[in-house]
Amino acid sequence: MQQERQRKNNYPMNTFMTMSLPSDIHYARIASKTAMMVAEFFSGQSGIAEKREEFCHAFELAVAEAFANSVFNAAPQEKERQVMISFSSEKSELMVSVSDANPEFDPEMQVPDILSYPEHGYGLVLIRQLMDSVRYSRQDGMNQLSMIKNAG
Amino acid sequence: MQQERQRKNNYPMNTFMTMSLPSDIHYARIASKTAMMVAEFFSGQSGIAEKREEFCHAFELAVAEAFANSVFNAAPQEKERQVMISFSSEKSELMVSVSDANPEFDPEMQVPDILSYPEHGYGLVLIRQLMDSVRYSRQDGMNQLSMIKNAG
Amino acid sequence: MTVNEKKCKGITIVSLNGSLDAASAPGVLNSSSALTDTQSIVIDLSGVDFLDSSGLGCLVGIARKKREQGGDVRLACLNEKLRKVFDITRASRLFDIYDDAEYAAGTAAKK
Amino acid sequence: MTVNEKKCKGITIVSLNGSLDAASAPGVLNSSSALTDTQSIVIDLSGVDFLDSSGLGCLVGIARKKREQGGDVRLACLNEKLRKVFDITRASRLFDIYDDAEYAAGTAAKK
Numbered sequence: 449m450q451q452e453r454q455r456k457n458n459y460p461m462n463t464f465m466t467m468s469l470p471s472d473i474h475y476a477r478i479a480s481k482t483a484m485m486v487a488e489f490f491s492g493q494s495g496i497a498e499k500r501e502e503f504c505h506a507f508e509l510a511v512a513e514a515f516a517n518s519v520f521n522a523a524p525q526e527k528e529r530q531v532m533i534s535f536s537s538e539k540s541e542l543m544v545s546v547s548d549a550n551p552e553f554d555p556e557m558q559v560p561d562i563l564s565y566p567e568h569g570y571g572l573v574l575i576r577q578l579m580d581s582v583r584y585s586r587q588d589g590m591n592q593l594s595m596i597k598n599a600g
Numbered sequence: 601m602q603q604e605r606q607r608k609n610n611y612p613m614n615t616f617m618t619m620s621l622p623s624d625i626h627y628a629r630i631a632s633k634t635a636m637m638v639a640e641f642f643s644g645q646s647g648i649a650e651k652r653e654e655f656c657h658a659f660e661l662a663v664a665e666a667f668a669n670s671v672f673n674a675a676p677q678e679k680e681r682q683v684m685i686s687f688s689s690e691k692s693e694l695m696v697s698v699s700d701a702n703p704e705f706d707p708e709m710q711v712p713d714i715l716s717y718p719e720h721g722y723g724l725v726l727i728r729q730l731m732d733s734v735r736y737s738r739q740d741g742m743n744q745l746s747m748i749k750n751a752g
Numbered sequence: 753m754t755v756n757e758k759k760c761k762g763i764t765i766v767s768l769n770g771s772l773d774a775a776s777a778p779g780v781l782n783s784s785s786a787l788t789d790t791q792s793i794v795i796d797l798s799g800v801d802f803l804d805s806s807g808l809g810c811l812v813g814i815a816r817k818k819r820e821q822g823g824d825v826r827l828a829c830l831n832e833k834l835r836k837v838f839d840i841t842r843a844s845r846l847f848d849i850y851d852d853a854e855y856a857a858g859t860a861a862k863k
Numbered sequence: 864m865t866v867n868e869k870k871c872k873g874i875t876i877v878s879l880n881g882s883l884d885a886a887s888a889p890g891v892l893n894s895s896s897a898l899t900d901t902q903s904i905v906i907d908l909s910g911v912d913f914l915d916s917s918g919l920g921c922l923v924g925i926a927r928k929k930r931e932q933g934g935d936v937r938l939a940c941l942n943e944k945l946r947k948v949f950d951i952t953r954a955s956r957l958f959d960i961y962d963d964a965e966y967a968a969g970t971a972a973k974k
């Protein structure tokens with residue numbers, strides 16, 4: 449945890465946009481499409497054309513996964529839950545952070561063996577592969593998963 | 601103003617989603633598409649099918665207009681300006697509010713005579729026609745334009 | 753926003769594609785000299801999926817300048833969303849609006 | 864998400880359209896009995912513009928149940944975004960993936 453916070457401090461990024469959405473799976477597509485549009489605009493300014501589609505899809509899918517995890521792992525007692533999303537950048541790197549008040553979790557979970565036909569457990573694996581770097585932090589009872597990718 | 605605040609209190613709506621975006625015209629389309637998606641989801645639950653497209657376009661366009669007004673009428677001295685958008689609802693009514701720290705303005709402005717080829721001044725006229733009701737309030741140095749439409 | 757030109761019956765048809773809005777409208781005039789010179793043109797809006805008041809203002813400005821100089825502009829292929837903007841602002845009174853860009857070019861050529 | 868069925872060479876092709884994701888996946892199985900019964904089928908994904916891990920889990924679940932009962936499922940027409948999901952998770956090892964749904968139905972029929 450301490451180590452995570454230090455790493456976070458080594459990553460001073462400028463947050464330019466924030467959202468707070470209901471913790472309801474029907475908002476996942478709004479969150480993921482918005483993330484895709486932000487990535488489109490960001491990479492249109494500073495990105496290489498051929499990598500742009502891949503860059504935008506990475507944010508679309510990573511936010512869909514992180515948002516769904518926030519919704520499906522919410523503590524049942526809490527009402528009026530919200531999922532917070534923030535977009536930050538530094539040079540050609542775009543970061544999206546997804547935060548919730550869920551129980552703490554281990555972000556390093558591995559995907560189960562595909563040949564056993566697992567129906568769950570792919571989300572964090574996808575996020576880690578789509579992004580250049582993923583940081584988890586737990587602070588003040590909130591989980592924050594920060595996902596960073598370079599548009600260059 | 602006093603009157604406005606009273607009217608607002610007669611409209612107790614549940615805010616379910618908020619966004620804060622850079623006061624930069626390139627984010628207008630992100631704001632307006634997000635508004636359209638929220639309206640789509642909202643009217644898909646409680647709306648009549650044939651009016652749905654019109655309902656969604658009303659939110660798409662009204663948010664585009666209000667956002668552009670926030671960007672183009674910002675006080676020049678302020679830096680790192682943000683435009684705030686919030687979505688609220690009550691029964692089959694959806695409300696979107698667009699807020700900024702710009703100078704106060706008169707929301708009742710009329711469109712100039714079309715036959716004189718005006719290139720500006722259509723924004724608030726469009727908003728008033730697209731929506732069932734529009735409320736303006738000025739509080740704590742912030743403008744808030746609240747736009748309400750019934751999905752029924 | 754992308755802008756393309758073609759000739760039809762001696763008239764230039766300028767096709768706009770994308771959102772014609774506050775972000776894109778300022779760049780449109782620079783993307784095709786046919787929009788700003790004196791010749792009569794048809795603007796094909798079939799590829800425009802979204803129009804806001806700044807986009808409308810851009811079209812109104814084109815019409816005013818053309819007509820001051822003896823030219824004209826006709827519009828073609830407005831979807832429901834665009835028609836709504838024209839109806840509310842009464843900008844439909846400023847434009848001849850056609851369902852088909854080539855037909856609009858034909859009527860412009862005959863004039 | 865909309866679901867359509869057609870027969871080709873005796874094999875049912877189920878076409879999915881829209882986003883196959885955490886919001887839509889739970890409803891998909893109820894929308895077509897061909898997805899859950901024992902017969903071999905082809906799932907045409909050409910209309911699916913977005914797939915997330917819940918959508919993938921849904922397809923994996925269909926494959927497992929079919930194969931346990933002696934049937935099979937083939938997939939057709941995955942766009943780049945969908946292929947990426949299959950590649951990262953190595954789910955491509957679980958499925959025969961074709962570019963064309965009718966060709967996939969033909970190979971299933973011959974088997």
Ligand SMILES: Nc1ncnc2c1ncn2[C@@H]1O[C@H](COP(=O)(O)OP(=O)(O)O)[C@@H](O)[C@H]1O
Pocket residue numbers: 513514517518519521522548550551552553554557567568569570571572573591916
């Ligand atoms: N936001 C979150 N809040 C609480 N727990 C989470 C969160 N995200 C992930 N987890 C935990 O990590 C596990 C693995 O997540 P993931 O790889 O996305 O697979 P899946 O969600 O399909 O199980 C989840 O099952 C859950 O226990």
Ligand SMILES: Nc1ncnc2c1ncn2[C@@H]1O[C@H](COP(=O)(O)OP(=O)(O)O)[C@@H](O)[C@H]1O
Pocket residue numbers: 665666669670671673674700702703704705706709719720721722723724725743805
């Ligand atoms: N968010 C805002 N902040 C400050 N002034 C505004 C705002 N919205 C509207 N106005 C004022 O109202 C006027 C009319 O707005 P509008 O009808 O949209 O036309 P236009 O923006 O094309 O002039 C603007 O020119 C501006 O003076």
